[in-house]
Structures are given as structure tokens and as C-alpha cells.
Amino acid sequence: MALPQFPLENTFIVAAWLETCLYGIYFSLFWFSVYINSRWTRNGHRPSQxxxxxxILMFAVATAHVAMSCYRMIRGFVDFGNASGGPVSFLAVISHWTHIFNDVLFTIxxxxxxxxxxxxxWILWNRxxxxxxxxxxxxxxxxxxGVKVCTGVADASGFDTTLSTWITLSFSVAVVQNIITTTLMALRLWLTERKSTRFRMDSGAFLPVIRILVESAALYLFLEILLxxxxxxxxxxxxxxxxAMTPVIGITFGLxxxxxxxxxxNQSSHGRVGTIGSMALRRIAMDITIPLEDGPDPKIEYDGGSGNTGG
Known part of the structure; x- marks a missing residue:
């Protein structure tokens, strides 16, 4: 049994409302990230430029997209509210420049x-x-x-088979891309976690980072599959x-x-230094014993950070 279609007027209202709510979350998250990045820089660290x-580009795109969505809602429900066909007569025209502009922003x-x-x-896998x-x-x-979809929408008065094919291809590639990149990053951190145990470093140091990557990308991937x-x-x-996707992408990146x-x-405050990619590592202690009397060359012993003195 096929699901009934959601009315287009209701669809556009809910879409604008949801995007505005998500943009509010993204707005707060973005400026918080700017704040902690500035603190990070003042403490002597150099965040990735x-x-x-x-x-910044993502935030600008999301801001332009939500602004255009609000403009389209005003035009549709105010200027075309009493027109033949109602607001849908404007909002459903995919070849209008405002719709094309939003499609371009979404693609970017x-x-x-x-x-x-x-x-x-690329960074995590040592370039x-x-x-x-x-x-x-x-x-x-x-x-x-993405280019094919945007140009196809500009030339079309409605969805045809070719345009629908390009749209499906674009969404399918986005889903596969998300799965592959998240898996590659998680795999790299997991392999590093296994290697760290050989040097008697803290086990489980990278497991929280894996969870960060997977959990933060989960919402984006879930919406991509639904879309x-x-x-x-x-x-x-x-x-x-x-x-909803435009602010969600920024939220995922910001999270x-x-x-x-x-x-x-937090790791730096507990004496961890160094990185793998952009992940901080714990400092490894080295104990050096140098005899004062004449004799053989000084002996240097490395105990892997256990804190025991050799000799």
C-alpha cells in the first residue's frame, strides 16, 4: 500500500520551519567553535587553516540558504497567496531563479x-x-x-527521467561517500589504538575519538539515506x-x-602532547642513566613510560 502524498503547501511550511530550527542550532555551534578555536590558538596551538x-564557507552557505528559503516563503504565501494555485504556483516552480539558487547552495x-x-x-592516514x-x-x-542537476533544473519545467536519474545518482554517491570516509577514519584510529598497546601506552585512548566520528556523522548519514x-x-x-540537509552538514562538521x-x-591538561592527524597523544617518559665515573659510553635506557629507572 502506497503512502499518501504530503500536501505541498504543508511540505514547504514544515521544510522552512525545520531548516530555521536547525540553522539556530548550527548558528550557536559555529560561534562556539570559533570561540574555542581562538582559545586553542592563544594557548600556542595551531588549528588547521x-x-x-x-x-566559515559552510556557515556562509547555510546562512544564504536559510535566508533564501525565508524569502521564498514570503513570496509564496504573501505575494502568491491569492493567486491561481496558491503558494504552490510559485514554490513548486523548480526553474525559478530562487529555487535554482538554493539548489546551487545545497550542492556546494x-x-x-x-x-x-x-x-x-588524508590527514589521518599520514597524507x-x-x-x-x-x-x-x-x-x-x-x-x-551536482552540476548536471543544477543545470537540468534551470532548463526544466518539471522533473523528467534524466533529471531524476542525476538526482538519484547524486544522493547515492553522497551516502556511499559518507560511509567510506567515516569507515576509513575510524579504521585508522582503531589501528593506531592497537599499535599503541605495544608501546604500553594507555589503551582505549582513541576509542572515544572513533565514537565522536561515528556519532557525529550518524545524523547526516541517516538523513542522506532517508532523502x-x-x-x-x-x-x-x-x-x-x-x-534540512544544508544546516545538518554544518552541524555534523562543527560537532x-x-x-x-x-x-x-582535556588531554593537554593531563600532560598529553603530539598528534596523529589532529588527535592528541600522551607524552611517553624516557629515563636516562649516565654514570659519572670514567668507563664505557653512557647507557641510555628506555622503559616505555613505566617510570622505572634502569641501571
């Missing part, structure tokens, strides 16, 4: 989020390009499909998820950044 600039936000996930993978070849290829496919499903079935609820910085600050 790439990540910082990307977060998707590409920024995926690109930053690929960048994190080894072979681990990000597939994600980079998927990023290129996302770019091509792909509703888009494939051509349900109007997809428009609600489309508007990972904030939680990792806060954890790194």
Missing part, C-alpha cells in the same frame, strides 16, 4: 562536507594518497552530478529533508571539530 576556512554544501571528510581521511583515491573519485562524481529513499519514491517529504578540540584540550 583548511578546516577553519571550510567551516554537499561538496564542502564531502571534501572535508576526504581531507580528514598517503592511496587511501583517498576512491573518495576523491566519488567527490568528482558528486561534482558532475535517497523518498527521492527514489518521489514523495514530497524529500523537500523537507532537502532544506566533530568542537568535540575533538575539547577532548584535545
Amino acid at each position: 583548511v578546516m577553519f576556512v571550510s567551516s 554544501q554537499i561538496l564542502l562536507g564531502d571534501a572535508m571528510a576526504v581531507y580528514r581521511c 598517503d594518497y592511496k587511501f583517498v583515491i576512491l573518495p576523491c573519485c566519488l567527490l568528482l562524481v558528486s561534482l558532475v552530478s 535517497l529513499a523518498f527521492s527514489s519514491l518521489n514523495y514530497n517529504v524529500q523537500y523537507i529533508l532537502l532544506d 566533530i571539530t568542537v568535540r575533538i578540540i575539547l577532548r584535545s584540550q
Whole structure:
């Protein structure tokens, strides 16, 4: 039994309301991340400039998207409220420049989020390009499909088979990209966790970071899967998820950044230094015994941080 279609007028209202609520969360999270980044910098650390600039771009895109959504709602329900067909006569026209503008912003936000996930993978895997070849290829496919969707919407008066195919491809690649990059980052941290036990370092040091990555990406991935499903079935609820995705991508990116910085600050206050990618490590103690009398060369012993003095 097929699900009944959600009325388009209700769909656009709920979409604008949900995007505004999520943008409010993102607004607070973004400025909090700016604050803790500034504190991090004042303490002598150097946050990634790439990540910082990307977060600003994401915030700018999300702000422009929610502003345009509000403008479209005003035009639709005020200027076209008494027109033939009602607000839908304006809001459902996908070839209107305001709709195209929002589609372009959505595509840019998707590409920024995926690109930053690929960048994190590259950093965590010690800048080894072979681990990000597939994600980079998927990023290129996302770019091509996103451009095809935006140009197809500009030339179309409605959804045709070709445009629907490109939309489905774009959403499918986004889901696969999210799964692959999150898995690669979690795998790298898990392997590092296993290696750290050989040097008698704290076990479980990277497990919380894995949880941060997985938990923060879970909402984004869940919405991507729902969006792909509703888009494939051509349900109007997809428009609600489309508007929600732009701030959600920024929220996902911001949550990972904030939680990792806060954890790194906590580790630094307990004597942890060094990094793997952007993850702080614990200081390893070295005990050195140098005899004062004449004789053989001084003996240097390393006890792996156990605190025992050799000799």
C-alpha cells in the first residue's frame, strides 16, 4: 500500500520551519567553535587553516540558504497567496531563479562536507594518497552530478527521467561517500589504538575519538539515506529533508571539530602532547642513566613510560 502524498503547501511550511530550527542550532555551534578555536590558538596551538576556512564557507552557505528559503516563503504565501494555485504556483516552480539558487547552495554544501571528510581521511592516514583515491573519485562524481542537476533544473519545467536519474545518482554517491570516509577514519584510529598497546601506552585512548566520528556523522548519514529513499519514491517529504540537509552538514562538521578540540584540550591538561592527524597523544617518559665515573659510553635506557629507572 502506497503512502499518501504530503500536501505541498504543508511540505514547504514544515521544510522552512525545520531548516530555521536547525540553522539556530548550527548558528550557536559555529560561534562556539570559533570561540574555542581562538582559545586553542592563544594557548600556542595551531588549528588547521583548511578546516577553519571550510567551516566559515559552510556557515556562509547555510546562512544564504536559510535566508533564501525565508524569502521564498514570503513570496509564496504573501505575494502568491491569492493567486491561481496558491503558494504552490510559485514554490513548486523548480526553474525559478530562487529555487535554482538554493539548489546551487545545497550542492556546494554537499561538496564542502564531502571534501572535508576526504581531507580528514588524508590527514589521518599520514597524507598517503592511496587511501583517498576512491573518495576523491566519488567527490568528482558528486561534482558532475551536482552540476548536471543544477543545470537540468534551470532548463526544466518539471522533473523528467534524466533529471531524476542525476538526482538519484547524486544522493547515492553522497551516502556511499559518507560511509567510506567515516569507515576509513575510524579504521585508522582503531589501528593506531592497537599499535599503541605495544608501546604500553594507555589503551582505549582513541576509542572515544572513533565514537565522536561515528556519532557525529550518524545524523547526516541517516538523513542522506532517508532523502535517497523518498527521492527514489518521489514523495514530497524529500523537500523537507532537502532544506534540512544544508544546516545538518554544518552541524555534523562543527560537532566533530568542537568535540575533538575539547577532548584535545582535556588531554593537554593531563600532560598529553603530539598528534596523529589532529588527535592528541600522551607524552611517553624516557629515563636516562649516565654514570659519572670514567668507563664505557653512557647507557641510555628506555622503559616505555613505566617510570622505572634502569641501571
